[in-house]
Amino acid sequence: MKSHYQILIIGGGTAGIMVASQLLRQKNAKDVAIIEPSDTHYYQPAWTLVAAGTYDYDKTARPMVSIIPKAATWIKDKATGFDPENNLVHTENKGNISYDFLVVAPGLTYDFSLVPGLGDAIDKGVVCSTYTDSKHAWDVIKNFKGGTALFTQPTTPIKCGGAPQKIMYLAESYFRKTGVRKDIDVVFATSGTVIFGIKRIADTLMKVVDRKDINLRFYHKLVAVDGKKQIAWYELGNDIAPGSSVVRSGDDDKQLDESFQYNYKDVEVTIEGNRYGIHYDMLHTAPPSVAPKFVKESSLVNEAGWVDVNSQTMQHTKYLNIFSLGDVSSLPTAKTGAAVRKQAPIVVDNIDLLIKQNKIGTKAYNGYSSCPLVTDYGKMVLAEFDYKNNFTPDPKLKQMLVFDSSKEHWRLWMLKKYGLPYLYWNKMMKGKNV
Template sequence: MFALRTRLTPLYARGFATAAAAETQKPAADKAYKVVVIGGGPGGLSVSSTVSKLLGQSQVAVIEPSKVHYYQPLWTYVGGGLKSFSESERPMGELISPQADWIQDKVTKVNAEENTVTLADGKRIGYDYLVVAAGIQVNWDNIKGLKNALGKNGVTSNYSADSVQKTWQFIQDFKGGNAIFTFPATPPKCPGAPTKITFLAEEAFRNLGVRDKTNVIYNHAGAKIFGVDHYGKVLQRLADERGIQTNYFHELIEIKADDKEAIFRNNQTKDVKTFNYDMIHVAPPCGPPAFIKESNIGDAAGWVDVNKETTRHNKYSNIFALGDCSSLPTSKTAAAITAESGVLKHNLIADLEGKTVEPAKYDGYTSCPLIVGRKQLILAEFSGYTGTPMETFPVDQRQISSTAQFLNKEVIPEIYWRELLAGRWTGPSKYREAMAPFRGKYD
């Protein structure tokens, strides 16, 4: 027995050595970059455009599976009959910086300890720095029956590239009855969007001559119409004046399309209530992309776990995040991304250049242009961290303004396409500072 063990010992030793070597030898990346950006949305394109110009050809990669880039804030106007869908889309290849490499695939995992990203096709992409700008995941399946009903028989959503093109048709075809609009229990991208289409539809029903036989119902899973009372009180007053029935803590849990019934759960009392609908616009539940949690780079809720001031990851110093997928506790809007991108780029570029500088700090700035009519808009600008107004112009921006509507509908889209995606626009902070002496105090 002793002799047998003696003969086998070298075999065991070689086996352990091989296993140890396999653990220490990490698979090589198929290709490596100085900076890898996950996502071809406004955050990812803004950062990659700036950084690729700094680093030069093929030092930056943008991982994005989609062939088309959508300016989604425009979809409220598309659903409200004020813009064409084609105005909201551009080919992705035209927007990614020519200095950056476009990897047209989906990320399945970030291997933060190895500084690699795994793609759906199995390839591994190495990085020195990683920027996660993966957007938000729309969870259509979380509402029973919704996915199959969407885009048919009065069921629509401005959060879908397909069904947003049906919204205005359904509004125009509406002959009266219950028109229901919903707001989910989870933070959606552009939290003002469900409210905006409610107001636009109500106005359209008046113009179409069917308002007197229409119940406009806004079932909101939250506690109030807008999170910042400075603007929310004005919105609630307008909703009351226009006869919009607001029901709070009402979360949509099921669509029964055959019976045209929408099932809601009261999140205070836990009671379940059925509403009949003739048209329903659904703002779907949203959440973080699944790969974030699976990669162990997320917080408890699954968002990329970053410092709320510097946008740098709280554990991995060479990872940054911005936009909807990040843990930054502000509203998930394109306006927030403008300010976030400026902070992130300042801090990332300092690292890339090996400089020790005072880090830039994000103050939570966001904007939610609250459309309340075809020529009516309340330009809400505030800190998502404190709820304090951060208005650009020296007027009370709670007032309904046709000028603000023109700015949001015609000017800001041009800034988005020409300046933000090219990395040149980082928000209106300089203009806000310049106009500060002419601005009165907030009440």
């Protein structure tokens, strides 16, 4: 195996494969290698549908060897560190590998120490996550017969911030369809202050919440999980209004502070000091997510632990032959595959121009990301937005006869279930523009 490559990419996920495929199509990149230890590449956006019993898990997986471009070299190893001054990446088994240009896109990893108790409880019994085991999540949902169904998320950035509520909407539909909904309280506890950051989307989702009779609990920061007692512990991210309370109690005539509660349900809550423990009979959450250790402990990251890049060019702020995109980058937008779809062409253009002319181009990433918010079996809202949280729907949606993607539509559901997986495997992974 060679120890030097013109372009070295860390990560065989959506970002790494897209950049490699597009670079090789540009013809100027002659020597591209991808460091990736996994044998399998997953289409993770479908895991929500797997957890709702409407998508085959096996169809979300393909052998990594079939996804990595044939003209690229697959270095089946783990990156363990960087020496950017000498253009080196350290690996676990194959020693140091040098490069002319480096693309850092290894994706996220999970740090369960950030929510004590969650690591021991997740993917066991009634605690589930579409992120870590979507088949177990489906088992939990289809076998749930009554009690408090708690949906929540950590305060760290996560892949697709809307995913924890998508599965809630689908689970509620399933509970209704199977006749057990009357025996269930559905609760969504989030550290946020609104259901979604774009008003047009939030307005639609609040109508969904009303239709589905869901209790929203805002300013709830998940800090621990007690798997044995089935309690999720929260600290509050805001002061309680004087004379008010967050939950009702039998001998308390205080009014509810409605900044914390919407559509209140009287589920069991234990208060200990400044912590509120919501008792659950099933729990769905996203795992707390961070950059991998070898990235977080490197000289490439900012104070928050993300690879420090220019928000428009994705070029590293210090090392000009290094680029980063996707979940591990410092780009201040949602961590989604849709964002990578718009980021990759700019990274590719910049590297291509550096090879040819020793300068980057003028293309600028505007922060585009999207979140397909499934609201029911057969219904979806598509939130597309930029750095300024402007609602920016794709004009191509009109070709699908979708004229307002901020509203629920069955055609958007078809896009999610059939259209996007097709585009992913047959266009994005092959370096074609979509």
